[in-house]
Amino acid sequence: MSEQENNASKAEVEQLTEKVEEVILDAEGKPLSKKALKKLEKEREKEQKKQERLAREAAERAAREANEVDYAVDNYGVAKLNMSQQKSSTKWTEVKDLGESLVGQTVHIQARLHTSRAVGAKMCFLVLRESTSTAQAVVSVDKDSISKQMVKFIASLPSESIVSIVATVTKPAEPIKSCTVGDAELQISKLFVTSEVKTMLPFSLEDASRSEADVEKDPSLNRVNLDTRLNNRVIDLRTTTNNAIFKIQAAVSQLFREFLEKQSFTEIHTPKIIGTASEGGSNVFKVTYFKQDAFLAQSPQLYKQACIAADFGRVYEIAPVFRAEDSNTHRHLTEYIGLDLECAFREHYHEVMYMIGDMFVYIFKNLEERWAHELEIVRKQYPSEKIKFDEKPLRLEYKDAVALLRKAGEEIGDFDDFSTPQEKLLGRLVKQEYDTDFYMLDKFPLAVRPFYTMPDPENPQYSNSYDFFLRGEEIMSGAQRVHDADFLRQRIESFGIDTESLKDYIKAFEYGCPPHAGGGVGLERVVMFYLGVGNIRRTSLFPRDPKRLEP
């Protein structure tokens, strides 16, 4: 950045804007109406006059108050709009990389002004924030390069402005507990505003970053409720907590892939617009596809199996899935990210089930090791304990779970599906008995699973299917699939589904298909239960539910 060329010349911007408009009208060949042009012009003039007035007033005020020459004019101000005017060889430092090892060095940093606090007229403390990291900075008047005007300018900047600074790294007298960088402080020598905040924030980042416990302790503090957050999601996402949550979300996908790629899985991309509402037909969104109707895929189930029939062997997909369910709960979204996998096996579906178990263990272990910084940040706002799990995850059979529930006083039939409260109770019982937050439940009743589930060979009231549970809630559902076309047709008919609507699916198996099993994980659910943040909307960037389509 050129520090000589800041304090954007209004005339320059105006000239440029005019040139731009001319070009567009010429090039598009369809100029705006004279009326529209005039209106535009007027609005622009108005805005420009306002800007000029504000700048003039600010300058006058500064001069009046200072009543002296500002020897620091070249060291601060609002930078010109960055249109990539120039390149320099400046080395930029990230806030997260600050630390004792840089003491004595001059650094260039671009970051958010998180908060500022003036101490008299000569000094101001700032907290700078970049993603999940914060650091303290100080600017104080000296007689050569930092004027009172400069300190005043900096102290009056609104929070969330983006600033570019030049500073010297010093070692603080005591570790700075309020920042993630505790062992370094910045002595600012130059500061320019890269991007201004132009309207009042809907809530402060400090308020948005408090834990529920803190708010409950001190009723004078503002609680930012979930709807306000989601309506202003771009601001809400800026908290270090939210930046960390979405780094952890990305980490879960990354670890899912890392594990599966080591196991020779191939990533696939299956279509989301489908011609027939498969898998039963309810809960699908309808799409107008040119002159016909189409639907949004509820899962990649049929297509990932088709890839097995096409000899892909082991496949996975990370993609949105769409559910037109009118469920307004803490754990339902109408659009979420499915982590799906499907795997041919040689002998027994347990080859696949145990591999999925190992995969989760890999994810959990690596999260705690490689994303410790992010986990620590999230746990400050949403306290949760590390999950407990065994290196070889616990496997229970459905009938054992029924027995556990009955022992605890629940009334439940041998082949009944569990209710959500029963699942949670089961989680607690398993934790008491086996000291684990993570386990696999195998051999579900056939009647509660989809038509493509392979029955158990010993007792066909059960099936070769499994769910995985984390903190008492289901995070993955899977099974061995029926890979024989004739048997599949029978199973589909027994569900009362028209085999015609699934003809492409069935056809895939008529040309031979290896035995296979797989499963699907809801990414937002895994992150939600792992972090214990209580609502799935907190782990979706821009959540969609029956009542929310925006932002």
Next chain:
Amino acid sequence: MSEQENNASKAEVEQLTEKVEEVILDAEGKPLSKKALKKLEKEREKEQKKQERLAREAAERAAREANEVDYAVDNYGVAKLNMSQQKSSTKWTEVKDLGESLVGQTVHIQARLHTSRAVGAKMCFLVLRESTSTAQAVVSVDKDSISKQMVKFIASLPSESIVSIVATVTKPAEPIKSCTVGDAELQISKLFVTSEVKTMLPFSLEDASRSEADVEKDPSLNRVNLDTRLNNRVIDLRTTTNNAIFKIQAAVSQLFREFLEKQSFTEIHTPKIIGTASEGGSNVFKVTYFKQDAFLAQSPQLYKQACIAADFGRVYEIAPVFRAEDSNTHRHLTEYIGLDLECAFREHYHEVMYMIGDMFVYIFKNLEERWAHELEIVRKQYPSEKIKFDEKPLRLEYKDAVALLRKAGEEIGDFDDFSTPQEKLLGRLVKQEYDTDFYMLDKFPLAVRPFYTMPDPENPQYSNSYDFFLRGEEIMSGAQRVHDADFLRQRIESFGIDTESLKDYIKAFEYGCPPHAGGGVGLERVVMFYLGVGNIRRTSLFPRDPKRLEP
């Protein structure tokens, strides 16, 4: 697999099937109508009788022809439907891992029967196929364990059956040129059919695997046209070529991620169902969203920029994008996979543009090194040369490209958009002049780019935007974006777009946003141009175009 328990007992299967049906009816509580039940029952009986007759006939024929005791009955046959009846400690070998180092060893393999060729009544050669690998196997009569009946059974199996074999690895007299495994051959001692082919294949895998040149040389060979392939995509995808194409597709995403993750990018998932038809509003698919209308996202553009405004710094997304364009060309799909990235920068958008250039170089180099086997397979059917590129990719400005085209006789205005033929011509001219298949074209005319493109600061008829070209076709489009809310509003208005429809988007920048640039790649296009396969439908698993919604 238990080799004692094969030759599926029909009675067992029947019994099992009946049990299954009973259970489902009971458990669901809504039994089928008597009529439907009867119909079902009849069909099942019919099918069963047919199966029994076929089995009896086969057995009788075998006995008649052999007129002797079959001493190999335990060594071949159709295996029982795999319902995970049992586990063994068998170690299974993959076809790709066969080779000279295994000579003398006994291996267990599950693979497709690609082709078979009987030599008299006592010997049969097979080619086994697994994903992108093939190997030769032999079975020949001996007096202890392999009977004439067994050889006959194997020789009569239809291609594409899935078989499980036990075999000894031997060294062939000469390298086997027709298989990918050239230095090992399998002497079969046991063979069971894991999955049968139940209907006639629509085309043979051999026909589907031929190069255009081979078909042209010999008019007696069948050409399998693209529509036939796509109508029977599961079979078509089985060719080693297609298996390899989709491994390369997966590799491109993997390398995209590898590079970006090293550069501290975070993966994001933005919503595909959106409330307003942003970015102009044409070419969007409409979705019925409960009681309101919604739309499918044409790109993650606005949301990935929102993530930059939310301090994510560097983000990428791999996700479907939807375009309701009625274009029926070799390079348009209505649903494709976008590899998108967006990156905050400090000074100049070239920081991002050159990084994207380096990313492509990383992808191309690693493809050739790490996916050499797959590339070789694809190039057998679709011959193409390795692409040429510089370690530091060539950058040309738009005006230089215009000059090159004019020198070659094209009539083109300074600020005209290139036509597709002009792009291709340009590709040839650049290749002649600079000996590269890959280059970056920078500084496009502002008028041909979207509203969010940052104008060039020197000459606002140009812009800070770029396209990347591979073999003369565009594979990535990107730019510095307008990150100032007021300026963005002006730009949107100058396009005649209602700012109200983009209010959430504009709002994101009112709270301050760093300068940023990014771009989007079409995954299928990159793979198509890189491999030179001529039609984008060949690089999409289950392609969607205005006329194709199935399979």
